[in-house]
Amino acid sequence: MAVGPEEDTMPAPSPAPDDAENVPIFGTWPRIYAAVILCELVSMALIALFSAWKY
Amino acid sequence: MSTLDWAVLIVYLVGIIAFGLWAGRGNVKIDDFFLAGRQMRWWAVGLSVMATQISAITFIGTTGQAYNDGMRFLVVYFGLPIAMVILCLTLVPFFYRAGVFTAYEYLEKRFDGRTRTLTSLLFLCSRGLSVGVTLYAPSLVLSVILGWSEPATILLMGGSTIVYVMYGGNKSVIWTDVAQMAIIWFGIFLCFGVALAQIPDPIRFPDALALAQVTGRLRVMDTSPSLTTPYTLWSGVIAGTFLMLSYFGCDQSQVQRYLSGSSLAQSRLSLLFNAFLKVPMQFLILLTGVLVFVFYHFHTPPLLWNRVELAKLERLAPPAALAEVRARFEAAQEGRRVAAQTYARTRAEADAESYRQANVSVDQARRQAIKLLEETRPPEAAPSRLVAWLMRVLGIKAPAYSDTNYIFPTYILTYLPRGLAGLVIAVIFAAAMSTLSGEFNSLATATMVDFYKRFVRVGGTDAHDLFVSRVLTAFWGAFACLIALQAGRLGSAIEVVNRFGSYFYGSILGVFGLAVLTRRASATGAFWGLLAGMATVWLVATFTSVHFLWYNVVGAVTVFAVGMILTSLRPRAREGA
Numbered sequence: 001m002a003v004g005p006e007e008d009t010m011p012a013p014s015p016a017p018d019d020a021e022n023v024p025i026f027g028t029w030p031r032i033y034a035a036v037i038l039c040e041l042v043s044m045a046l047i048a049l050f051s052a053w054k055y
Numbered sequence: 056m057s058t059l060d061w062a063v064l065i066v067y068l069v070g071i072i073a074f075g076l077w078a079g080r081g082n083v084k085i086d087d088f089f090l091a092g093r094q095m096r097w098w099a100v101g102l103s104v105m106a107t108q109i110s111a112i113t114f115i116g117t118t119g120q121a122y123n124d125g126m127r128f129l130v131v132y133f134g135l136p137i138a139m140v141i142l143c144l145t146l147v148p149f150f151y152r153a154g155v156f157t158a159y160e161y162l163e164k165r166f167d168g169r170t171r172t173l174t175s176l177l178f179l180c181s182r183g184l185s186v187g188v189t190l191y192a193p194s195l196v197l198s199v200i201l202g203w204s205e206p207a208t209i210l211l212m213g214g215s216t217i218v219y220v221m222y223g224g225n226k227s228v229i230w231t232d233v234a235q236m237a238i239i240w241f242g243i244f245l246c247f248g249v250a251l252a253q254i255p256d257p258i259r260f261p262d263a264l265a266l267a268q269v270t271g272r273l274r275v276m277d278t279s280p281s282l283t284t285p286y287t288l289w290s291g292v293i294a295g296t297f298l299m300l301s302y303f304g305c306d307q308s309q310v311q312r313y314l315s316g317s318s319l320a321q322s323r324l325s326l327l328f329n330a331f332l333k334v335p336m337q338f339l340i341l342l343t344g345v346l347v348f349v350f351y352h353f354h355t356p357p358l359l360w361n362r363v364e365l366a367k368l369e370r371l372a373p374p375a376a377l378a379e380v381r382a383r384f385e386a387a388q389e390g391r392r393v394a395a396q397t398y399a400r401t402r403a404e405a406d407a408e409s410y411r412q413a414n415v416s417v418d419q420a421r422r423q424a425i426k427l428l429e430e431t432r433p434p435e436a437a438p439s440r441l442v443a444w445l446m447r448v449l450g451i452k453a454p455a456y457s458d459t460n461y462i463f464p465t466y467i468l469t470y471l472p473r474g475l476a477g478l479v480i481a482v483i484f485a486a487a488m489s490t491l492s493g494e495f496n497s498l499a500t501a502t503m504v505d506f507y508k509r510f511v512r513v514g515g516t517d518a519h520d521l522f523v524s525r526v527l528t529a530f531w532g533a534f535a536c537l538i539a540l541q542a543g544r545l546g547s548a549i550e551v552v553n554r555f556g557s558y559f560y561g562s563i564l565g566v567f568g569l570a571v572l573t574r575r576a577s578a579t580g581a582f583w584g585l586l587a588g589m590a591t592v593w594l595v596a597t598f599t600s601v602h603f604l605w606y607n608v609v610g611a612v613t614v615f616a617v618g619m620i621l622t623s624l625r626p627r628a629r630e631g632a
Contacts, residue, residue, distance in 0.1 A: 024324070029323075036330045037137070040136040047334075047338065051268075
């Protein structure tokens with residue numbers, strides 16, 4: 001296998017630190033991520049209820 | 056369409072072009088043209104991301120799909136919020152910090168130039184061809200439904216988009232997307248409200264839902280573990296997440312939208328905005344399709360939704376055979392109406408079964424009409440040798456007759472009040488143009504940044520680069536129009552294009568996974584891993600019945616595994632060299 005000298009010598013750049021900007025409504029990034037996942041779970045639960053409900 | 060409908064459509068078209076030109080003024084450098092000067096706020100970028108994703112066929116196709124098959128398709132979007140969080144934590148910060156124009160440019164910084172060239176070329180090939188289909192599909196539907204000339208519809212839709220994207224670049228794309236998304240949201244609520252209001256007495260909303268439920272159209276959560284069953288909960292959550300990661304993380308038409316954010320936080324917020332809104336939005340679109348399904352229990356639908364094919368059937372079929380099919384369809388339709396009313400009144404299990412059977416009778420009568428059409432119409436021209444060979448290799452069958460995309464536009468034009476029909480046609484235009492604008496812009500960006508500025512003219516002036524960028528935008532717009540104009544003749548070749556794209560979407564995600572999830576992965580590992588991923592997806596697609604949603608998982612996992620294995624073998628390779 002041909003192997004170039006540039007290979008795997010360059011480390012993956014590390015991500016930039018979070019911006020100092022405020023996160024609207026939720027305040028911090030972990031909170032907004034948690035809110036997205038919670039919203040997803042609640043949506044799925046409501047959709048399951050909607051599908052199964054006896055109208 | 057009435058004069059008022061025409062007036063609404065013309066006001067939309069003139070207004071959106073004028074707004075696009077106004078919003079896109081002041082471009083000096085390609086930073087302005089391709090990334091809107093990196094000054095956009097999260098809500099504008101978020102709406103643009105949403106508008107780019109929702110194409111006209113998504114709007115009219117998913118309502119038709121809900122009509123025919125129910126709301127199962129919703130599970131595909133279950134992966135979207137998860138994917139957005141993952142992207143905010145992984146790829147978005149890397150892209151932002153690297154200060155890149157294209158996602159593929161980042162791969163050169165991380166790996167090497169050939170990985171960048173290959174991935175960007177794959178994007179240009181697949182997106183360049185599929186943008187023609189994005190333009191052709193709604194143009195075909197509108198030309199059939201409205202009786203317009205197909206080339207005129209294509210040129211109107213494509214040409215008006217080219218005008219403002221060529222002049223204003225990404226600023227025009229984002230701001231027109233904001234306006235178009237507002238129109239689309241309004242249209243969605245309007246269609247839902249009208250469909251709800253038009254269900255006749257004494258059927259109420261819960262009755263409509265009960266009827267849809269009996270036919271299985273409200274069923275969303277299929278927990279089957281099968282990989283071959285389409286749209287299960289697991290394929291939605293797992294494979295849907297990979298699909299959304301590929302689309303929002305590795306497809307330049309989306310990456311370019313959020314790279315225009317004024318900061319990393321603004322870019323992230325634009326994606327999270329979509330994470331909150333996308334599932335409810337698709338739910339509403341699909342529910343509208345379900346309501347249209349119930350609506351047509353009490354209003355006679357056409358024998359075939361595609362007017363052109365219906366006219367062919369009426370012209371070519373033996374009158375006696377057609378009369379028999381029509382009589383059977385009308386009797387089945389009347390039987391379903393009575394059965395639906397009875398079940399809505401009693402909610403008895405016996406009546407539910409009668410209603411179910413009545414639905415089956417309507418479906419059978421429609422299938423008989425389609426069979427008669429296929430028996431009587433002249434056969435389509437056989438595909439060329441190359442296309443036939445590609446179809447064999449890629450395991451593609453000739454597409455069966457489907458008029459799903461015609462259901463919702465037929466409903467709009469037949470039953471929506473004057474003015475509102477024109478508005479919903481404008482919504483279909485908005486959905487198509489918002490996708491096209493993002494795609495023209497991103498294709499021009501990848502061509503300019505990943506190829507022209509690397510291989511043709513490295514140190515061009517701002518004025519020169521801006522000029523070439525506009526020429527490239529016009530080129531890709533014209534190319535899309537050309538493909539769309541030829542699409543009717545290309546026939547099965549369109550299927551080849553669509554399938555081709557699905558082979559490497561997940562594989563490119565695997566390359567980005569290697570780039571950001573591990574520091575060890577080498578350029579050789581990424582390059583050969585990408586090829587191995589595409590080959591594996593081809594094998595799975597050709598020799599198994601695994602549902603296409605899983606291809607992205609197969610591609611991404613293969614690339615990551617092969618890339619890591621090749622990377623770990625490298626020291627030994629060097630020793631042996």
